[in-house]
Amino acid sequence: xxxxxxxxxxxxxxxxxxxxxxxxxxxxxxxxxxxxxxxxxxxxxxxxxxxxxxxxxxxxxxxxxxxxxxxxxxxxxxxxxxxxxxxxxxxxxxxxxxxxxxxxxxxxxxxxxxxxxxxxxxxxxxxxxxxxxxxxxxxxxxxxxxxxxxxxxxxxxxxxxxxxxxxxxxxxxxxxxxxxxxxxxxxxxxxxxxxxxxxxxxxxxxxxxxxxxxxxxxxxxxxxxxxxxxxxxxxxxxxxxxxxxxxxxxxxxxxxxxxxxxxxxxxxxxxxxxxxxxxxxxxxxxxx
Amino acid sequence: xxxxxxxxxxxxxxxxxxxxxxxxxxxxxxxxxxxxxxxxxxxxxxxxxxxxxxxxxxxxxxxxxxxxxxxxxxxxxxxxxxxxxxxxxxxxxxxxxxxxxxxxxxxxxxxxxxxxxxxxxxxxxxxxxxxxxxxxxxxxxxxxxxxxxxxxxxxxxxxxxxxxxxxxxxxxxxxxxxxxxxxxxxxxxxxxxxxxxxxxxxxxxxxxxxxxxxxxxxxxxxxxxxxxxxxxxxxxxxxxxxxxxxxxxxxxxxxxxxxxxxxxxxxxxxx
Numbered sequence: 001x002x003x004x005x006x007x008x009x010x011x012x013x014x015x016x017x018x019x020x021x022x023x024x025x026x027x028x029x030x031x032x033x034x035x036x037x038x039x040x041x042x043x044x045x046x047x048x049x050x051x052x053x054x055x056x057x058x059x060x061x062x063x064x065x066x067x068x069x070x071x072x073x074x075x076x077x078x079x080x081x082x083x084x085x086x087x088x089x090x091x092x093x094x095x096x097x098x099x100x101x102x103x104x105x106x107x108x109x110x111x112x113x114x115x116x117x118x119x120x121x122x123x124x125x126x127x128x129x130x131x132x133x134x135x136x137x138x139x140x141x142x143x144x145x146x147x148x149x150x151x152x153x154x155x156x157x158x159x160x161x162x163x164x165x166x167x168x169x170x171x172x173x174x175x176x177x178x179x180x181x182x183x184x185x186x187x188x189x190x191x192x193x194x195x196x197x198x199x200x201x202x203x204x205x206x207x208x209x210x211x212x213x214x215x216x217x218x219x220x221x222x223x224x225x226x227x228x229x230x231x232x233x234x235x236x237x238x239x240x241x242x243x244x245x246x247x248x249x250x251x252x253x254x255x256x257x258x259x260x261x262x263x264x265x266x267x268x269x270x271x272x273x274x275x276x277x278x279x280x281x282x283x284x285x286x287x288x
Numbered sequence: 289x290x291x292x293x294x295x296x297x298x299x300x301x302x303x304x305x306x307x308x309x310x311x312x313x314x315x316x317x318x319x320x321x322x323x324x325x326x327x328x329x330x331x332x333x334x335x336x337x338x339x340x341x342x343x344x345x346x347x348x349x350x351x352x353x354x355x356x357x358x359x360x361x362x363x364x365x366x367x368x369x370x371x372x373x374x375x376x377x378x379x380x381x382x383x384x385x386x387x388x389x390x391x392x393x394x395x396x397x398x399x400x401x402x403x404x405x406x407x408x409x410x411x412x413x414x415x416x417x418x419x420x421x422x423x424x425x426x427x428x429x430x431x432x433x434x435x436x437x438x439x440x441x442x443x444x445x446x447x448x449x450x451x452x453x454x455x456x457x458x459x460x461x462x463x464x465x466x467x468x469x470x471x472x473x474x475x476x477x478x479x480x481x482x483x484x485x486x487x488x489x490x491x492x493x494x495x496x497x498x499x500x501x502x503x504x505x506x507x508x509x510x511x512x513x514x515x516x517x518x519x520x521x522x523x524x525x526x527x528x529x530x531x532x533x534x535x536x537x538x539x540x541x542x543x544x545x546x547x548x549x550x551x552x553x554x555x556x557x558x559x
Contacts, residue, residue, distance in 0.1 A: 007465040017466070018381040022389075025370045025377075025437070029392050033434055036407035043410060094309075097302040105296055114303075121310055124539045125495050127512045128532040131519060132313035135320060135330070142316050145330050168309070200291050221398070229400015232497060236519065245402050252406050252502060262410075265403055272399065 044262035055259060063263035073247070077267055080244040083163050084227040090167040091174040091223045092216060098175060100208070103182040104190070115179065119172055126169060130236050133165040137237055157239035165237050166227045173222035181215030182208070217279045225272045244268055314536055321529040326522075339526040349531060352514035358425065359500075359510060360493040363432035367489045368482060370433070371440025379448040396435040404435060405502030412503065423505035431503035432496060436489035443485035447478050491539065511535075 010017055047060040067073045102114050136142045137157055144154035155161055185208065193203040231245035244267055251261035291299075316330075321339060323332035344350060371393075377383070378390055396404050408431050412423055455477070459469040497512040504513070515531060518524035 004465070007467065010466050011460070014381065015383075018377055018383050021373045021377040021381075022383070025374045026389070028370055028434070029389075029395075029437070032411070033396060033404075033407075034392070036411040037403070039414065040403075040407040040410050094302075094306050097299050098306055101299040101303040105291065105299055117307065118310065120540050121314055121536070123491070124314060125512070125532075125535045127495070127497060127515050128317065128535050128539075129313065131515065131528065131532055132317045134519070135316050136313050140329055142312075142330050168313070171310070200295050225398060225400060229402050229498075231402060232516065236516075245400065248402055248406065249501075252409060258406070258410065261406060265406065268400055269403060 040262045040265065043259050044266060046259040048257045048259060063260045066260070067263060067267075073264075076242050076244055076247060079159070079242075080228060080268075081271065083159070083166065083243065084224045086163050087166045087170060087227040088174075088220045088223040090163070091171050092220065094167070094171060095174040095178045095219065096212075096216075099179040099182045099212075103179060103185075104187070118175060123172070127232070129169055130165055130233050133161065133168065133237050137161040157237050159238070159241050161237040161239075162234045162241060162243075165233050166230060167223075169233065170223040170226050173226070174216075174219035177215040177218040178212055181212040185211050221276065221279065224275060225268070228268045228271060317529060318533045318536065321526075321533040323526070323529070326526060339530045343527065343530050343534075348509065348514050348518075349511075349527070352509050352511045355425070355509060356494050356511040359428050359432055360490045362426075362429035363436050363493040364486050364489045366429070366433035367436035367440045368486055371437045371485060371489075372444050372478075372482070374437070375441050375444035375448055379445055380453070393438050393441050397438050401435075401496070401498030402502075404431070405499045408434070408499070409502040423503060423508075425505070425508050427503045427505065428500055428508060428510070431499040432493040435496075435499065436492055439488040439492060440482075440485035443481045443488070444478060447481035451477055495539070 010020075043055075044063055045059050045061070047056050047058075047062050048054070049056050098118060102111055102118075106114060134141075134157075137154060138144075139156065141154065144156075147154055189207060190203055193207050198206065229245050231243065231249045234241055234243050234246055244264060248261045248264045251257045251264065319332065319335075320330075322335040322337060323329070324334060324336040324338050325332065374389065374393060378386060408427075409423075412427050416422065455473055456469050459473045460466075464472065495512060497510075497516060500510050500513060504510070509517070511531075515528055518528050
């Protein structure tokens with residue numbers, strides 16, 4: 001009875017069971033995926049032969065030299081981080097009132113209906129939603145049509161359109177953690193605050209905000225990093241605007257410069273890891 | 289907390305304002321799909337279903353949908369196996385690097401798609417070029433599976449933590465071996481979490497464009513790629529509206545279904 005012996009052996013050896021479970025995932029994630037990331041990081045020190053177009057596999061700092069000395073790249077970097085920050089702030093300002101309204105004002109039986117109403121359409125396809133904003137911002141689109149009676153023009157395609165569309169896309173990533181955080185906040189705490197004479201504003205700033213702070217940070221990780229890495233939205237509604245992810249995407253492919261793209265990619269990676277490092281202490285990472 | 293009437297009204301107004309912000313663009317797309325005019329104009333002068341009738345004759349939509357379904361099924365299958373393995377290992381065993389692994393699972397989705405995309409692109413080229421092979425459908429499946437693992441993992445981990453181990457221990461005390469215990473005790477208890485995780489993984493894959501762009505071979509076109517490629521062609525705009533409207537309706541269903549199946553309240557399930 002070979003299978004029985006195998007079963008018994010497995011039953012007795014806990015570490016063997018764990019090893020069997022882990023072998024394939026570790027091979028996939030730690031070896032293949034992390035390995036790919038490592039190759040990409042290393043390739044940022046390579047360069048491209050300007051005559052043959054082949055990649056030269058030898059240490060060179062030329063990519064970083066270009067990135068640091070040409071003004072256009074620092075402008076693009078600052079613009080991209082600015083967009084990511086703006087998107088995060090807009091989403092935070094939209095998400096907090098909604099979460100507060102649903103969890104603390106609405107009666108429990110309406111809660112799940114309204115939260116579904118808020119979240120379900122936001123799970124619609126990423127590309128469809130971006131396309132929807134193209135119809136909004138287009139010349140002769142909904143926004144310019146709505147503003148026409150007031151003698152105003154829509155902003156058209158550009159940086160504002162990109163920021164609004166990104167904020168729209170990542171809003172659920174902000175609403176979900178904040179709503180979950182508010183839902184966990186006991187009502188008795190808020191009642192105690194009122195009983196002790198605090199105004200609604202004081203209760204909000206001294207009780208609610210400090211408690212949901214990790215949830216806001218958790219949401220901001222998504223809105224920030226997703227905005228920083230996006231190049232589809234800016235292509236669809238951004239007009240000629242250039243962001244970091246555009247530059248990366250345009251440098252991949254036969255005509256491009258993969259080592260330069262890899263060097264440019266270090267900026268979003270570095271910024272996101274730096275952000276994670278800063279917020280690590282807030283306890284936001286345990287929310288995942 | 290006592291909120292004045294004015295504060296409640298303000299919160300309600302903000303909430304319904306945001307609901308408008310959420311719904312208006314999607315409704316505009318849906319209305320536009322009934323706009324008979326070829327050129328983009330708002331508001332539509334009349335309504336007709338002419339473009340809906342031409343959906344199937346438009347070149348490329350149906351093959352793109354087929355490609356997306358193939359990729360989604362492949363990626364979901366891999367993600368189900370790998371995500372479940374990690375969830376079991378993390379919830380049932382203690383091992384060196386456990387925290388690192390649970391962080392590593394989130395990585396492919398926490399890092400921008402473009403990073404995962406070009407990292408995989410570089411690696412595929414490194415291994416495939418010497419063999420004179422090109423990127424193809426399976427390279428997209430590999431890319432998608434990598435970021436789908438996390439949704440299966442999260443759903444399973446939540447379920448396994450909630451279940452505890454007492455039922456499995458009881459099964460083994462009564463003489464069932466490890467595989468019997470899994471087959472007759474554990475699996476039925478986690479089945480609905482698997483369904484929820486699988487549906488979300490499929491939805492995530494079906495929707496993805498960035499990793500797809502960098503891992504797809506020539507001739508491989510998923511539905512999001514088809515939309516992106518036809519978006520800028522004025523001639524195709526009416527059909528894009530129809531496909532987009534169809535997707536809005538189709539997408540909402542699996543999300544609703546997966547919420548129905550996962551009773552763990554894991555933040556909407558997608559992450």
